[in-house]
Amino acid sequence: MHLVTPPLSGERFQVIYRINGSYDEAMAKAQDACIEQTVEFPADLLPAGDIPNHIIGRIEGVNKSFNDFNDITISYPVEDAGGDLVQLLNVIFGNTSIKPGIRVEKLILPTAILSKFQGPRFGRNGLRSLLKAPARPMLCSAIKPMGLTSEQFADQAFQFASGGIDIIKDDHGLADQPFSPFRERVARCAEAVQRANAKSGSHSIYMPSLGSRADQIIEKAYYAKSVGAGGFLVPPGLVGFDIMRVLADDNSLALPIMMHPSMIGSFVTCPTTGFSHYTLFGQLTRLAGADATIYPNWGGRFAFSREECISIAAGSQEDLGHIKPIFPTPGGGMTIDRIPEMLDVYGKDLIFLMGGGLHRIKPTLVESSAYFRNLVENM
Amino acid sequence: MHLVTPPLSGERFQVIYRINGSYDEAMAKAQDACIEQTVEFPADLLPAGDIPNHIIGRIEGVNKSFNDFNDITISYPVEDAGGDLVQLLNVIFGNTSIKPGIRVEKLILPTAILSKFQGPRFGRNGLRSLLKAPARPMLCSAIKPMGLTSEQFADQAFQFASGGIDIIKDDHGLADQPFSPFRERVARCAEAVQRANAKSGSHSIYMPSLGSRADQIIEKAYYAKSVGAGGFLVPPGLVGFDIMRVLADDNSLALPIMMHPSMIGSFVTCPTTGFSHYTLFGQLTRLAGADATIYPNWGGRFAFSREECISIAAGSQEDLGHIKPIFPTPGGGMTIDRIPEMLDVYGKDLIFLMGGGLHRIKPTLVESSAYFRNLVENM
Numbered sequence: 001m002h003l004v005t006p007p008l009s010g011e012r013f014q015v016i017y018r019i020n021g022s023y024d025e026a027m028a029k030a031q032d033a034c035i036e037q038t039v040e041f042p043a044d045l046l047p048a049g050d051i052p053n054h055i056i057g058r059i060e061g062v063n064k065s066f067n068d069f070n071d072i073t074i075s076y077p078v079e080d081a082g083g084d085l086v087q088l089l090n091v092i093f094g095n096t097s098i099k100p101g102i103r104v105e106k107l108i109l110p111t112a113i114l115s116k117f118q119g120p121r122f123g124r125n126g127l128r129s130l131l132k133a134p135a136r137p138m139l140c141s142a143i144k145p146m147g148l149t150s151e152q153f154a155d156q157a158f159q160f161a162s163g164g165i166d167i168i169k170d171d172h173g174l175a176d177q178p179f180s181p182f183r184e185r186v187a188r189c190a191e192a193v194q195r196a197n198a199k200s201g202s203h204s205i206y207m208p209s210l211g212s213r214a215d216q217i218i219e220k221a222y223y224a225k226s227v228g229a230g231g232f233l234v235p236p237g238l239v240g241f242d243i244m245r246v247l248a249d250d251n252s253l254a255l256p257i258m259m260h261p262s263m264i265g266s267f268v269t270c271p272t273t274g275f276s277h278y279t280l281f282g283q284l285t286r287l288a289g290a291d292a293t294i295y296p297n298w299g300g301r302f303a304f305s306r307e308e309c310i311s312i313a314a315g316s317q318e319d320l321g322h323i324k325p326i327f328p329t330p331g332g333g334m335t336i337d338r339i340p341e342m343l344d345v346y347g348k349d350l351i352f353l354m355g356g357g358l359h360r361i362k363p364t365l366v367e368s369s370a371y372f373r374n375l376v377e378n379m
Numbered sequence: 380m381h382l383v384t385p386p387l388s389g390e391r392f393q394v395i396y397r398i399n400g401s402y403d404e405a406m407a408k409a410q411d412a413c414i415e416q417t418v419e420f421p422a423d424l425l426p427a428g429d430i431p432n433h434i435i436g437r438i439e440g441v442n443k444s445f446n447d448f449n450d451i452t453i454s455y456p457v458e459d460a461g462g463d464l465v466q467l468l469n470v471i472f473g474n475t476s477i478k479p480g481i482r483v484e485k486l487i488l489p490t491a492i493l494s495k496f497q498g499p500r501f502g503r504n505g506l507r508s509l510l511k512a513p514a515r516p517m518l519c520s521a522i523k524p525m526g527l528t529s530e531q532f533a534d535q536a537f538q539f540a541s542g543g544i545d546i547i548k549d550d551h552g553l554a555d556q557p558f559s560p561f562r563e564r565v566a567r568c569a570e571a572v573q574r575a576n577a578k579s580g581s582h583s584i585y586m587p588s589l590g591s592r593a594d595q596i597i598e599k600a601y602y603a604k605s606v607g608a609g610g611f612l613v614p615p616g617l618v619g620f621d622i623m624r625v626l627a628d629d630n631s632l633a634l635p636i637m638m639h640p641s642m643i644g645s646f647v648t649c650p651t652t653g654f655s656h657y658t659l660f661g662q663l664t665r666l667a668g669a670d671a672t673i674y675p676n677w678g679g680r681f682a683f684s685r686e687e688c689i690s691i692a693a694g695s696q697e698d699l700g701h702i703k704p705i706f707p708t709p710g711g712g713m714t715i716d717r718i719p720e721m722l723d724v725y726g727k728d729l730i731f732l733m734g735g736g737l738h739r740i741k742p743t744l745v746e747s748s749a750y751f752r753n754l755v756e757n758m
Contacts, residue, residue, distance in 0.1 A: 004526050004558050039524030040550055042735045046524060055526040079557055084592045086617050087554040090641055094551060097644030098681050145418030145425060147383050147434040171419055175466040178458055179383050213463045214621035238465050240619035242593035262469055265476030270649035302477050356421045
């Protein structure tokens with residue numbers, strides 16, 4: 001009789017998996033996940049006692065969701081997750097990610113798990129205070145295209161800020177390329193935005209992308225802050241979710257973070273693997289400390305549906321204990337004419353992200369930005 | 380007329396994308412990727428000159444692959460990739476990951492890209508030298524199940540090493556749980572393997588898992604080395620590919636690395652998104668510095684096909700300039716009776732990974748391990 005030492009608390013967290021196949025097939029896959037996500041060991045060889053009784057996953061409920069899918073809830077002891085995000089992800093969807101026909105639909109996390117995380121430092125209220133935008137939707141744009149010089153990017157950043165864009169971010173493709181090295185670009189763009197703020201009385205911030213070498217992310221973040229950057233764009237698909245948490249938790253940085261979905265698409269584009277939009281862009285992004293979650297709005301250049309986008313907005317605000325709600329930031333081919341429809345669906349707690357589309361409206365970026373800001377403020 | 384400063388070298392790397400749909404549909408998706416993966420900007424608004432002529436992707440060829448798929452080769456200037464793995468991945472499959480019906484099939488990387496990477500420190504020859512196994516297939520097993528104490532894991536590790544298992548790794552689910560804290564487990568298991576080596580004259584190594592908080596991975600690696608660990612198990616799906624490269628490149632660590640596929644499955648289980656098995660488990664894993672690539676063999680608990688496994692073995696050794704070939708390490712429900720078939724398919728340049736199956740063969744783990752070793756040596 002093997003008893004786990006120290007004794008387990010008895011507290012468990014739950015994962016709802018959406019599983020393809022008949023009821024019997026789905027139950028077989030769920031029973032398999034109970035083992036695969038924990039002990040990864042033949043059930044008949046487990047030592048009797050706590051391991052088969054408590055350490056392995058336990059099926060808590062089954063709901064027919066639609067057609068060939070069943071939603072099966074599995075619980076795991078909080079101790080399996082070992083107190084950090086990486087191990088939590090490992091238990092949620094480690095080896096099971098390699099099996100077809102199963103995806104993570106929703107996480108149900110007790111205080112014993114949530115208390116391990118600080119979550120977003122700013123969240124919706126904090127970002128609104130920082131940007132002096134107590135109630136209106138906020139605006140974001142990106143300096144682009146790749147291939148311009150840092151001077152040209154700084155000019156764009158100045159115009160965006162002068163026209164009233166709240167958050168001016170690096171296009172996610174900008175890194176440390178020879179035509180615009182990271183340090184040069186960040187210093188120039190941060191300075192340009194501060195100059196525009198001083199001139200116009202606005203409170204815009206510049207967010208460089210930290211899609212960077214693993215051993216340079218923290219150092220680049222500190223550099224960016226030192227030259228006046230006002231936040232960070234972080235692509236967890238490229239650099240991992242937990243480094244975003246490290247940046248968010250760092251009291252010496254203490255700047256807002258936007259999650260960028262580069263390379264993360266494979267986790268959501270296939271309905272029979274990965275994560276639901278709700279969990280990936282909502283729950284996990286909040287646990288990992290982002291204050292805003294960027295995703296492609298329906299009807300743009302990408303293929304997320306209206307319902308998937310609405311589920312992201314739900315995941316960005318639904319109850320997650322003390323973990324703050326964050327801003328849905330739909331983009332990906334947005335244009336001015338979409339604003340009324342988006343406000344109708346999302347309400348005012350969102351950040352409009354318009355990139356290329358902003359270059360078409362008026363002769364200059366400052367005029368286009370001002371037009372965009374005015375339109376959003378008066379709707 | 381916008382010229383890029385400094386001027387581009389003219390060297391380009393290629394990505395072969397497998398794209399779903401008719402020829403016309405596939406070409407439209409490819410043209411879209413040429414923009415999306417680089418400038419992410421309306422083509423008609425790009426300043427004339429280098430950006431549309433050279434910075435954006437360029438379609439280099441189309442091959443009908445099978446049924447509804449076309450393989451389309453797109454080239455990008457090496458400068459877009461900015462000299463590091465994170466930005467290279469960003470250009471290969473950043474935003475395009477969010478679009479359905481397109482996956483990365485193969486990378487064709489010129490010296491200008493490959494020279495930025497050291498790749499595996501050991502590779503096949505280096506690992507064979509280290510483990511004093513000049514020609515035979517090597518053996519790997521894992522301490523498990525989660526829920527045992529560090530003392531029990533150390534006893535398993537001692538038995539595995541005494542029986543001739545070359546690499547004894549943490550089960551990937553073992554992290555920093557209360558029932559076996561990381562430092563305690565690593566110290567005990569490393570000591571146990573060294574004790575077994577001293578007694579039996581073998582050269583086994585213990586590899587703890589670094590599926591850990593982003594801000595603790597390097598520190599845990601140094602700790603592990605200081606107490607005698609002989610390598611690292613790294614799950615890039617959980618912690619990012621580039622931190623594996625950082626560990627591999629670190630001359631003060633200088634220990635071999637095995638790639639574990641936890642949470643990476645969503646990139647390969649769906650045939651219309653993500654990466655091919657060849658690229659993910661072969662090319663990217665080598666670029667990121669692993670000396671062995673772990674994946675589920677066909678016919679075990681997972682669903683990779685025989686052909687997919689063979690393509691991983693091909694990706695583990697095919698030409699990648701100075702980047703060394705590495706060991707395919709098929710596991711995931713392997714049993715003794717599979718050995719002849721696996722040797723037939725893979726040849727002797729492989730690591731057999733048997734976990735749970737090893738607990739069934741003989742009354743003790745040391746006997747089972749010795750039986751397994753003997754069987755493999757005499758085939």
